[in-house]
Amino acid sequence: GQQLNQSPQSMFIQEGEDVSMNCTSSSIFNTWLWYKQEPGEGPVLLIALYKAGELTSNGRLTAQFGITRKDSFLNISASIPSDVGIYFCAGQATGANSKLTFGKGITLSVRP
Amino acid sequence: DTAVSQTPKYLVTQMGNDKSIKCEQNLGHDTMYWYKQDSKKFLKIMFSYNNKELIINETVPNRFSPKSPDKAHLNLHINSLELGDSAVYFCASSQNSGNGYTFGSGTRLTVV
Numbered sequence: 001g002q003q004l005n006q007s008p009q010s011m012f013i014q015e016g017e018d019v020s021m022n023c024t025s026s027s028i029f030n031t032w033l034w035y036k037q038e039p040g041e042g043p044v045l046l047i048a049l050y051k052a053g054e055l056t057s058n059g060r061l062t063a064q065f066g067i068t069r070k071d072s073f074l075n076i077s078a079s080i081p082s083d084v085g086i087y088f089c090a091g092q093a094t095g096a097n098s099k100l101t102f103g104k105g106i107t108l109s110v111r112p
Numbered sequence: 113d114t115a116v117s118q119t120p121k122y123l124v125t126q127m128g129n130d131k132s133i134k135c136e137q138n139l140g141h142d143t144m145y146w147y148k149q150d151s152k153k154f155l156k157i158m159f160s161y162n163n164k165e166l167i168i169n170e171t172v173p174n175r176f177s178p179k180s181p182d183k184a185h186l187n188l189h190i191n192s193l194e195l196g197d198s199a200v201y202f203c204a205s206s207q208n209s210g211n212g213y214t215f216g217s218g219t220r221l222t223v224v
Contacts, residue, residue: 031212037153041217045213048212099160100212102154104153
């Protein structure tokens with residue numbers, strides 16, 4: 001089945017630093033999505049990417065859809081304490097019944 | 113108004129019991145989903161319904177039975193609960209494939 005690889009499992013950074021997260025797949029996806037989950041809540045969509053090579057920003061967040069369609073990255077610039085949470089990448093193939101496959105997530109900690 | 117709402121938020125029950133989790137979305141989305149998040153935070157799809165019709169049914173024990181009375185509701189009934197069913201269950205909805213999902217805040221199920 002489709003698998004998405006996210007590593008490392010945890011990242012620890014200092015407030016103000018930039019951080020980059022990568023996600024790779026064994027399969028081609030036509031949509032890449034990045035979600036953030038905070039404790040006690042469901043994942044919230046941060047950025048959606050629909051085209052190979054697409055670079056999209058949402059405030060301090062920037063994500064890119066890899067040219068091969070098998071990878072994506074998310075950058076967070078000038079991190080702040082409220083950036084802590086679990087960041088999931090997710091990929092979806094085309095087709096009305098295609099499911100959203102999630103990576104295992106990266107837990108981000110930001111030291112003040 | 114909460115876009116995707118699940119009830120209850122917490123559910124503690126004994127092994128062997130039968131329980132239900134309810135989900136409602138007020139976004140007008142056509143497709144609804146149930147995901148299970150285990151203790152390692154891995155999100156795995158269980159079921160997907162499009163306009164009350166089951167379209168995805170992953171390898172889930174048949175003790176789990178989804179029911180969609182209308183396209184705004186997708187409930188999850190679990191029979192003969194087992195210890196391994198303890199997890200956080202998320203309901204989600206989407207309008208079209210590839211547009212990202214909106215998640216509820218989850219139901220933490222603990223089987224004792």
